[in-house]
Amino acid sequence: MSRQDGRDRLVSAEDADDTGATILHADLDAFFASVELLDRPELRGRPVIVGRDSPRSVVTAATYEARRYGVNSAMPMAVALRRCPHAVVVEPHRDRYEHWSARFFEICRTITPLVEPVGIDEGFLDVSGAGRAIGSPRAAAALLRERVRERTGLVASVGVAGSKFVAKLASGRAKPDGLLVVPVAETVAFLRPLPVDALWGVGGRTGERLRGRAISTIGELADTPPATLRAALGDALAQRLHELARGIDPRPVVTERAERSIGRETTFEEDVADPAELRRVLRRLSDDVGARLRRAGCSARTIAIKVRFGDFRTISRSRTLAEPTDVGHAIHEAAVALLDAAGEIPPVRLIGVRAEQLGPRTVSLWEEDAWREAEQAVDQARDRFGRGAVRPARLLPDSGGPRGPRRPA
Numbered sequence: 001m002s003r004q005d006g007r008d009r010l011v012s013a014e015d016a017d018d019t020g021a022t023i024l025h026a027d028l029d030a031f032f033a034s035v036e037l038l039d040r041p042e043l044r045g046r047p048v049i050v051g052r053d054s055p056r057s058v059v060t061a062a063t064y065e066a067r068r069y070g071v072n073s074a075m076p077m078a079v080a081l082r083r084c085p086h087a088v089v090v091e092p093h094r095d096r097y098e099h100w101s102a103r104f105f106e107i108c109r110t111i112t113p114l115v116e117p118v119g120i121d122e123g124f125l126d127v128s129g130a131g132r133a134i135g136s137p138r139a140a141a142a143l144l145r146e147r148v149r150e151r152t153g154l155v156a157s158v159g160v161a162g163s164k165f166v167a168k169l170a171s172g173r174a175k176p177d178g179l180l181v182v183p184v185a186e187t188v189a190f191l192r193p194l195p196v197d198a199l200w201g202v203g204g205r206t207g208e209r210l211r212g213r214a215i216s217t218i219g220e221l222a223d224t225p226p227a228t229l230r231a232a233l234g235d236a237l238a239q240r241l242h243e244l245a246r247g248i249d250p251r252p253v254v255t256e257r258a259e260r261s262i263g264r265e266t267t268f269e270e271d272v273a274d275p276a277e278l279r280r281v282l283r284r285l286s287d288d289v290g291a292r293l294r295r296a297g298c299s300a301r302t303i304a305i306k307v308r309f310g311d312f313r314t315i316s317r318s319r320t321l322a323e324p325t326d327v328g329h330a331i332h333e334a335a336v337a338l339l340d341a342a343g344e345i346p347p348v349r350l351i352g353v354r355a356e357q358l359g360p361r362t363v364s365l366w367e368e369d370a371w372r373e374a375e376q377a378v379d380q381a382r383d384r385f386g387r388g389a390v391r392p393a394r395l396l397p398d399s400g401g402p403r404g405p406r407r408p409a
Contacts, residue, residue: 007068010173016181018137018160022128023253025159025167026144028104029176031121032061034154035100036090047087051077054269056349060092064176097121100152107147111140116253122171124164126253141179162187163249165200187247192219199244201237209233221245262296263304264288265352271310273347275339282335283328285353290328293355299324300355303334307342308350317342324359331355 028034032050037043047066051059055078062071062080069084081087101120108115111134114126127140134140141158148156155177159170162184169191174180182190191198196216197207209232215221221229222245229238243249264285272278282305293300304318317338325331335353339345 008173009175009178010180011178012138012160012181014138016138017183017185018181020184021137021160021162021167021181022126023161023164023167024125024127024137024141024144025122025161025164025171026104026108026125026141026148026156027122027158027168027171027175028148029155029157030061030063031100031154032092032097033063033066035096036093037063038100038153040090043088043090047071047084049077049080049084049087049089050092051080051089052091053077053089056267056269058267062087100154103152104148104154104156107151108144110147111144114253114255116255124167124253138179138181141181145179163247164251164253165244165249166190166247169194169198188222191245191247192217192222194218196221199241201241201244206233206237218245261354261356261358262289262292262298262300263352263354264292265306265350267350268348271347271349278339278348278351279336281351282339282353283332285351286332286335287328289353289355290326290331293326293358296358297360298355298358299326299360300331301357301359302355303331303338304354304356305335305338306350306352306354307339307345307348309346310349311346312349314350315342318356320357324357 033048036050037048040048045065046063047069048063049059049066049071050061051057055076057077059071059073059075059077059080061073066080066084066087069087071080071084071087077089081089097120104121105115105117105123108123108125112125112127112130114129115123116125117123125140125144127134127137130140134143137160141160145156145158148154157171157174157177158179159167159172159174159182160180161167161170161182166182166187170180170182194217196202196210196218199218199221202210210216210221213224213228213232215224221241224242226238226242229242232238233241266281266285272281289300300321301324302318302320304316306314306316308314319334319338321330321334331353
């Protein structure tokens with residue numbers, strides 16, 4: 001696997017054999033940090049950390065300059081600043097990330113209509129039909145990188161291979177700012193020396209189980225008898241990993257992917273015990289979830305909350321609605337009911353709302369019509385004037401009220 005700081009970066013020569021390597025994986029380099037640098041170009045080349053400048057926050061993203069000091073995403077900010085005390089900390093801006101993500105995928109679709117987003121900053125492309133208009137797979141990857149840079153100022157690393165799994169590994173190895181072609185005939189040779197953790201489906205527990213049987217590389221797993229793997233992992237996982245280790249991954253690029261859930265959460269600067277404050281925050285989070293549901297054209301049948309206390313103990317609660325909804329008001333009512341049902345709770349460190357069991361948007365509750373119309377008007381205002389332009393009056397801070405949460409990342 002490639003290091004996150006890019007020190008073992010590998011790129012291809014222009015004459016690399018891309019015959020049959022029709023799957024591309026494009027990944028924007030240090031996406032959140034790179035977006036912030038679009039507005040702060042004077043910080044280019046310096047170690048920059050995206051996150052809240054608070055001991056209780058975590059790192060959202062870091063530039064490669066910061067990563068070389070051992071700073072990684074999801075790391076506590078206090079640890080990151082100990083490792084890189086001269087780093088510049090910048091606040092995250094989700095609306096900007098969503099804007100540039102949409103622009104990125106628009107550019108991907110100028111290369112091929114067969115694009116499968118797999119995150120806000122990465123996706124697969126099938127260029128098997130793009131040869132006549134664009135050229136070889138490597139040419140398509142080079143053109144994509146060029147267009148992304150010219151039209152956004154961002155940088156994409158691209159892996160080119162015969163399968164999705166190998167293309168994703170290749171893009172990671174090409175970072176930052178690289179293009180790596182894995183010739184189909186050399187797929188197994190590329191995979192064999194990689195750690196077994198590089199295989200999709202190998203998490204911490206599975207990795208420990210494999211290493212306990214002296215299987216630490218993909219090559220060693222490929223050479224292991226299937227019966228031995230089945231005894232260790234079960235039939236389904238053993239078969240899938242054995243195929244991946246030999247470069248077998250027949251999954252196609254899927255242009256439409258239904259979201260499984262949509263959620264927002266926030267961590268407080270100080271633990272909050274005031275029930276009114278928690279309900280106020282739940283309202284803001286619920287409104288955000290409702291807006292995202294409407295943008296996705298989805299309704300949710302189940303609403304869930306997550307509550308983490310000051311001692312890091314965490315509870316989750318959920319309820320299934322009588323009718324699916326995309327309305328923040330209805331989501332908030334369900335979330336508050338779940339919080340109330342939890343009884344008396346200690347001071348809260350983190351709280352979140354999640355919409356689950358998503359399906360195509362349905363509008364069937366007459367009593368929600370007025371709320372939906374009002375929230376759609378807010379959506380339009382925010383699209384035009386920015387996310388903070390309009391908010392419910394109950395979300396305006398009270399002078400002398402309890403200290404509020406950080407804005408969700």
